[in-house]
Amino acid sequence: MVSNATAKVELTIDGQSLKVDATATVLEVALAHQVEIPYFCYHPYLSVPGNCRQCEVKVGSRQEDGSIRWMPKLQVSCNMPVAEGLVVDTRCDEVIQAQKNNMEFLLINHPLDCPICDQVGECWLQEHAYTAGMGETRFREEKVHMDKRVDIGPHVLLDKERCIQCTRCIRFCDEVTGTSELALMARGNHTEVDIFPGRPLDNPYSGNVVDICPVGALTLKEFRFKSRLWFLKTADSICPGCARGCNIKIWHRDHAIARLTPRDNPEVNKSWMCDQGRLLAPTLEAGERVREPRVEGKAVDWQEALDEAVSRLRRSGRPAGVIHPWSTLEEGWLALKVLAAAGEGGRPMLMALPAHEQGEDDDLLLRADKSPNRRGLENLLTARDAESASVADLLDRAVAGELSALLVVGEDLATLVSEEKLAAATAAGLELIVVASHENATTRAGTIVLPAGIFPEVDGTVVNFQGRVQVMRAAYPPPFLARTGAWILTRLASRLGDGSEDARPRDLFDELAAQVPAFQGLTFARLGAGGCVLPGGACETPASGSVG
Ligand code: SF4
Ligand code: SF4
Numbered sequence: 001m002v003s004n005a006t007a008k009v010e011l012t013i014d015g016q017s018l019k020v021d022a023t024a025t026v027l028e029v030a031l032a033h034q035v036e037i038p039y040f041c042y043h044p045y046l047s048v049p050g051n052c053r054q055c056e057v058k059v060g061s062r063q064e065d066g067s068i069r070w071m072p073k074l075q076v077s078c079n080m081p082v083a084e085g086l087v088v089d090t091r092c093d094e095v096i097q098a099q100k101n102n103m104e105f106l107l108i109n110h111p112l113d114c115p116i117c118d119q120v121g122e123c124w125l126q127e128h129a130y131t132a133g134m135g136e137t138r139f140r141e142e143k144v145h146m147d148k149r150v151d152i153g154p155h156v157l158l159d160k161e162r163c164i165q166c167t168r169c170i171r172f173c174d175e176v177t178g179t180s181e182l183a184l185m186a187r188g189n190h191t192e193v194d195i196f197p198g199r200p201l202d203n204p205y206s207g208n209v210v211d212i213c214p215v216g217a218l219t220l221k222e223f224r225f226k227s228r229l230w231f232l233k234t235a236d237s238i239c240p241g242c243a244r245g246c247n248i249k250i251w252h253r254d255h256a257i258a259r260l261t262p263r264d265n266p267e268v269n270k271s272w273m274c275d276q277g278r279l280l281a282p283t284l285e286a287g288e289r290v291r292e293p294r295v296e297g298k299a300v301d302w303q304e305a306l307d308e309a310v311s312r313l314r315r316s317g318r319p320a321g322v323i324h325p326w327s328t329l330e331e332g333w334l335a336l337k338v339l340a341a342a343g344e345g346g347r348p349m350l351m352a353l354p355a356h357e358q359g360e361d362d363d364l365l366l367r368a369d370k371s372p373n374r375r376g377l378e379n380l381l382t383a384r385d386a387e388s389a390s391v392a393d394l395l396d397r398a399v400a401g402e403l404s405a406l407l408v409v410g411e412d413l414a415t416l417v418s419e420e421k422l423a424a425a426t427a428a429g430l431e432l433i434v435v436a437s438h439e440n441a442t443t444r445a446g447t448i449v450l451p452a453g454i455f456p457e458v459d460g461t462v463v464n465f466q467g468r469v470q471v472m473r474a475a476y477p478p479p480f481l482a483r484t485g486a487w488i489l490t491r492l493a494s495r496l497g498d499g500s501e502d503a504r505p506r507d508l509f510d511e512l513a514a515q516v517p518a519f520q521g522l523t524f525a526r527l528g529a530g531g532c533v534l535p536g537g538a539c540e541t542p543a544s545g546s547v548g
């Protein structure tokens, strides 16, 4: 028996014959096959109310004699199931006229304040007005005026006049967060979207309503009027805010994050992200950056800093390492290579992967583990038989004279142990080789400080809590004289005789995948847009990078 999920039907859209899943709708098939049908209220992860009417198409069924029996009225394609022999016309005069009529209704009370609207450049109303707008209005009456700049929550402002009542935001709060803060109030042309008195839109995912609002009715306070979209560049990356690893787009300008928005990955975050992740930028951009390489407090060039670091690591006989779970797989792999190459051999590498404070979690996306790559780094440590230790243990060994060099990648040790304990270890002769983005107690105590990049300046791969390997892409390079962690560590490893200093993150991933059993069968090229799950490397590639 063929299950419904795999059953296929044959239909024709604009003369194109297609074999498609029997459970799909006409709009889903059209979107998957690049047939353009305009729409507003449909969203792939929400229920289908069919209320905007912009997606109407002409539908008929092919008769035995080859003729087509058309349905008497146009149908909304978002709510029209496919069927064997269905014939769909998305371009005939009747459909184009229906789109124009609908647009005319939608624009009657619209304020047309595009020059001061933040949605310009990504407004669906504006976009469809270009293709199906009348070009001029026949409406001579006074428009209905509504409140603008309504503060409906800590992150979201509402402009009621711009709302086209598609109900996407309402359905998100009803169906995804289950918090139901928003509703349609009043009737007729006075219908407006609003919150209930005293109940702000303050759920931990409130920013998503801004992403899915097809017009400029909902805007994010933190991004409002910050930049026109066409001045921004984008990079597809992974949120480093927790072990979920939501797929995101970094919008940036002048080496700074302008906003973070979700990218579609049905297996990880659908097309949502939490407000904590969305608003990470101020935390990432706070604090003083390490500007140049230093040896014993003195600024030096990279050549000297790297040579000095190698000589101190080698001199120690058995250096140990500490790696922050924000580090990429490539940084972790390289740190292990550096320790192995600098050690005298015969004994396992000594490495700490510190536990950090757990945070908030829920049933939707947020994970208590705020480390984007703990699972990936654990795999590497196991594969290289590294002896694991706590930071406190390593510092005790230094005080006891058993450890004289510590490679610290991304961690501020003083957030894990007291500054006194750190000072006691350095006073006992422990040399700290610190790869760090920001100045902190560890860089101040560092013998050698190597300025490094941090998200979103870093290319590499991370493994989320599901075991999915995903690609993080840099939006812009690290500032001042800083370099990425992978750049620094490849040069240390190369000076110690392990590998070329020209290895790129993708080469390093392929190298580690060939040697670490959990990653076997994977290559950087296979990871694609959707990532691959460990072990075994099942990879899916989402159809598109973003969902409107
Ligand atoms: S505010 Fe935006 S998402 Fe909500 S109903 Fe209006 S147009 Fe739709
Ligand atoms: S759930 Fe986690 S990974 Fe996703 S956006 Fe929030 S902090 Fe980032």
Ligand code: FES
Pocket (backbone or CB within 6 Å): 038, 039, 040, 041, 042, 049, 050, 051, 052, 053, 054, 055, 056, 076, 077, 078, 079
């Ligand atoms: S998208 Fe089909 S009715 Fe709105």
